[in-house]
Amino acid sequence: MTILTRRFLLRLCLILTLVTVIQGAWPGPAVAQNGSALDSTLSSILPGNEEEGDQKAADGDKAASDSKTKTETKSSDSAQSRTPPAVPSHSEQGLTKADYETWNTIASRAEQSIQDNRASETAYEQLRSQLVTWRDQFQKEESANSTAISTVQAQLDALGPAPADGQEENEVDAKQRDDLQSRLAELQAPAKQATLAYSRADALIKSVDVILRDRQTQALITLGTSPLDLTKWPGAFDAALTFFRNVAADSIDAWHNGSQRSVFRQNLPLVIGLLGLALILLARGRDWIERLALKVLGTERSASRWLISFIVSLGQIILPVGGIVALYTAAVISGLMSSRVQALAQTVPFIGLLLFTARWVGGYIFPVADGSNAPLELTIGQRREGRVYANVLGALMALYILISRVADFEGWDQSTLVVLVFPILVVIALFLLRLSRFLIAHAATVQSEGGEIGFRAQLVMVLGRTVFIVAIVAPILCAIGYFQAARTLIFPTLLSLEMIGFLVILHRLTEEVYVLLTGNRSGVAEALLPVLVNLVLGLLSVPVFALIWGARITDLTEMWSRFVAGFTIGDTHISPADFLTFVVIFAAGYAVTRMLQKAMKTTILPKTKLDIGGRNAAVSGIGYIGIFLAALLAITLAGIDLSSLAIVAGALSVGVGFGLQTIVQNFVSGIILLIERPISEGDWIEVGGKQGFVRAISVRSTRIETFDRTDVIVPNADLISGQVTNWTRGNLIGRLIVTVGVAYGSDTRRVQKILQEVAEAQPLVLLNPPPGVVFQGFGADSLDFEIRMILRDVTQMLGVKTEINHQIAARFAQEGIEIPFAQRDIWLRNPEALHPQPSSTPAVPRGVEQGPTLADGPAPSHMRDDGDAGGDGEGDGGDR
Template sequence: MNQTATTETTAKQILPGRSAGGTAQRLLGRLSGGLAFALSLLLCLFLLAAPMAAQAQDSGTGTNALLSDADFAEWNVLAETAQETLNADVATDAELNALRAEVADWRQRFQDQRSANSTEIQTVQAQLDTLGTAPAEGEPAEAESVTEQRATLTERLDTLQTPVRQAELDYAEADSLISAIDSRLRSRQTNALLEVSSSPLIPTIWPTAMADLAKVFTTMGSNVAASWNDPTSRQTFRENLPVIAAVLAVAFLLVVRGVHWLERLANRFIGDDRSAQRWLLRFVVSLCQIIVPVAGLSLVAFAAASSTLFGLPGETLAVILPMAGLAVYLARWIGNYSFPASENEAAAEVLTANQRREGRIYTLIFGLLLGLSLLLQAAESNADWSDATHNVLNFPILVVMGLFLLRISRFIRLRARADHGEGEAGFRNQMTAFLARVVAILAVLGPSLAAIGYFRMGETMTIQTGISLELIATLVILQRLVTEVYILLTHNRDGARDALAPVLIGFLLTLLSLPLFALIWGARGTDLAELWSRFMHGFAIGDTMISPESFMILLLVFVVGYGATRAVQGALKTSVLPKTRLDIGGQNAVVSGLGYVGIFLAALVAITTAGIDLSSLAIVAGALSVGVGFGLQTIVSNFVSGIILLIERPVSEGDWIEVGGQMGFVRSISVRATRIETFDRTDVIVPNADLISGQVTNWTRGNLIGRLIVKVGVAYGSDTRHVQSVLQEIAESHPIVVMSPPPGVIFMGFGADSLDFEIRMILRDVTQVLIVQTEVNHRIAERFAEEGLEIPFAQRDVWLRNPETLQPRTAPSPSTPKAAGTQDPAAAASAITADDMEGGDPDAD
């Protein structure tokens, strides 16, 4: 008991005000996620600044100055007090947060201390490495000056490393204390959610709750009367009355008339014109519909504080009034965009006008209920209500919120059912339908849990579900904003749906909104700051530390090296290599090889510049290489074959080759495969290993010269000498035919139907072989017609062995009498025998 009392006394001395603000902090914290969400949506920059600001608050003001012995002693006292506070478990959440902030400040100082003297330590260590180790026993002795210098450097190194080692120990202790405090706070938060309190359905606690609520107004009235009876307060109010009146007048104009004027201005931008400029102007005006009335409510709060009549409860309500107004007008803004009144919006194709009007009303009422909940929280922070009073007064709000969320989930489900797309649309509809089901379940489950006594859990489910839904709707609106800006810049509305830039920005917005979702559902800012700090610190792979800073350096150096490689490649390909004697294939090989070498060097320099030591990964890389060698041996074979193709260059880009039954032009040679474009304009991908190990015919290797053979047949009886001279003239007269060696005409032999000749000629451009062959054939036909030479064609005699089967089997007409002595045709045909068809004597009997 004495030890515990001592611990509590120590904690109170170090952490003052434990009981003064603990209740207010606990009550106001119940909707802190909602407040943070409302503020962050108004200031979209919070998406980027929240983790960094939280980290700055957590880290404190670090310093690079060396810590003295007095600093370490002060830390030891704080560490001991923090450990005693955790063991006693009597500190409030506010006190633990204050303690954590102080410990985090010391941890940052220790982090800076760990890198102190780093340059000097490296210098001394390099000198020791230069001197080497002391000679072992039995080895020749070294000079005495070297021994003395080594001892001096060793002592100096130990002196420099002592504060660094101490900082590392204290850093580990501070980090452990912070983890323990975070664990304690999370445990308390979980226990608070699972705590069972009084059910708001118990009628016996209703009168007490109504009395507590009435007491708030009674207290405010008493404070106003007491302040008015105080001459000093009354005099202050009279002096500030002109300012208060002017401020209230401006506030009235901003809240009442300002919203009306802005609505009229926004309606001017609603019409058949769906241009991006008009939509963006309307968006800016709609933002003013949030800013202007909230500014007016802020003036009301200022006027209330300036009057000095309402006391602490009234001033607390006045301070929270702009927050409540922000919740209302933000919900109204979201409802106007999610359920637009205009028939030109996409939502009009899914929901009817009445359904959209209902959606706007439900969203507005949810904002009103959220603002009312904030005002109740402010009143509760000063009145110190019991849990029963809190449950009774907030339960109707949760029930109505749940009903409206249930209706809104129905509209979301209708939106998902209206579009039966596939691919991206199908995935989006699945996620929308899933969201509708989750919202419906939580809208029913939240008030139900609150009714049976799990009020904190039910309250969190209902309110945070609505706030999360508002955040999702805001992300959708921001995505539409990004799309309209893209349309304004590109003047292409049809291509905006399939554009990549809006999708990437939308993904980035979703990624940056994750901290907001975490805050809404109970995560503390210190938790996010801790995650950000560990992320920035990096992670270790062996002895190598990978941090975002080193990764950015690596990426930047690699991008610069890659760009330099591409620039050199372009300069060589367009300016230098065309002036050399290298052929096109050699030039492409040099450019490709330079690209591979440049990328490898860029990666190597980037890794070295980032300070990443890959020597510790040598064993792992060796083991992986064995597995990769077996699993990817085909790919490796193609890779090596690609390098061989670039070096030996048996095949170059632009060559006409034939491989594996495929014929075409080589369009590109990569490290894995070669792309061939056939004459049918189809691409054939051939693995490089097939080009190295298989048989390849290259028609244009080194030059475009090739041979064409044209076969010609003439009729028997033609003058073969004359035919040969005619064909020789035709071949020599073509302009593409090479005359050295001259074309030749060969009499190949005697065919079954013709005398066979061949024209063999060398072409300057073998790629024109079909054109030349066509022109030569045309010229042969023309000259043969002029010379009277005949091109024979095959003739065949057809022998019918059973011609009777070809006769029509028709019966004679009954009206035609049969003449005497006339033979029946069928009988006559049957009288013809096979000997008659074979040429027998018809007169022989």
């Protein structure tokens, strides 16, 4: 086919399409029903909404078919149909008394419906929607009269505190106070009533959510029909054949219907034109776009070419889906479609979108061209095989959706659906097994090349193993009879893989845009901006994954409403609006600070007499002050209370002030220190018998602030060549040992338990690893214990040790445990030697042993320790 012929056909199809639009031949009723068809389609592939999707599909089918009706009658549903108006009346005065009466009626009936637990999922979803509407209105009402309340409260504050008991207030002030308090109570009454109603509505919403989740869980664990039950096969095949017979019969009846045939003849030119357009787009459109994208990409592979090729490649989805829409439109305006076929055909555009999107994603994940930019490290043969798997899996997913839609329309029982879907599920599992091998092979290849598996490769490895497990478990569950659990595993896994592939493509897109803007392809791997953009994209995809794996839209809206409402920390309420205000103001202050630093460094400071160290100190000081003021202004304007942070802010300001000065010394060693960074500012180091905190590192010397608040200037050469102990390198974690002694006779187990409790109660003590108590041994005067603990901040060890000693003393006094202290008894063998008598030796009283005399030799004197050999805790005291 020549280029001129192609252009002619494309222009002809475009003209026919425009004529169709102008004549208004696009099907109105069918398009109007697309919503219900799409809901049914989504419910067939997403877990958690099966019964709701069935109900919506039944409603759409009832509107499309006059011969087929589905009705569901339950007492709870009928009760809901008699519910008063769901939406409260809006007035300038807020909610009225009638609104609250209506709300009480709705809440009572909702409580009864929740208690009965007999309504369908659709009925509960409608009930939940009503409750959410009321709750939102109550939330708005909680802030009613806020301005007037603030005014009255300010007037009360101006009057001062109320007089204490026994004191009297003058009549004028007392009357004003009573009037203001009455006015304040009157203004606060609507808000209090709204708060009570809000709490009730919120509790009812949570109860409805619990019911829906319980039903979803029950559906997963309910044992149903096994597809291996051969007795179910004839019925399933007969149901499928009956469907095809009915479709054929409906088509024949439509052809023999005179009015329908007249419509067909009237719209025949449009039908032929749309069929031609559909044929061209479906048969050749994707191939044309693929070749065009490869031609645009070329061999240069620049960022601009890649982006243009990416935009062109979207035609691989748009053109085929457009062909399906044209085909569907031609079938509708032909007038020969029966209601059954028309209801099923509404799903075809969505199925086509899913199918061709899967092919497009597979083409990017497993590219044809060989190059280093492929997401997975695979061979050309493996990539070719991967593209086949992506196409087949997309087709199988489309087939499953179509069968599920037919089952909804025809009212097939679950056994029929299980028998027909089981082969599809098994084939999908087989292809997923092969696909998981590719993912694992990529991680293994990266590990063999780099020696150590990276974060991305590790994620791919985990993903591959997860897909492998799902592919094994899902068919087994389905074969046993857990069909709902099986399809809840297999089909969301397929959609998740497609979503992950789409995120990978977006990741490549952000990198190419970055290269286009910066022109630095070699540095894109180390750039921060693409990583941040990809992080945002990943966060935005979380709700999509939640929907894929069974979350309801109402769940997401509930989480969003609570997120927007914010949260409270202490007396401070923080909301996204407050956070955004903080970020914007702080960013503006930060930008101004950096501009001022640049101006000072390049324009003003070079013209002063300050040396380079002083200039750097001044620039750093401006940066610290500017960032501090920006943060302070942002926090204040955001409404965050800083009163509780005043002490911490004061301590931080002192620390920053000590680190502003810089001294330039020891150039060579300073450069080595700055490159190797064995120490950093703020580290607690010990060098040359001096220890303290590093406050400044320059190119020649390092300033250390000791605990005596004195500065020690250490040449950098000493730090390079000498031995340096760094207590806080990398972190502030360090060990503290506290020694404790108790008297002999104490219960050692009880002592150990008390010491353990005291250590674990300290906020700065890490619990992992936990603190330990060591029974060190038997000392001369006491039983020695050691508490060994790891502190979060080793610089606070003295404070922690002091607090622990205080608590130990208090606990020991409370428990009656004695802390011993050394006692000394002095024995004098010859006390008379201290007072010699010249005449004679005095008589020794009877019963008293005479000590040695001077003639017997020297009389040594010694101190005898008060050991506790008896274990009575009182010491021996010698032999008296």
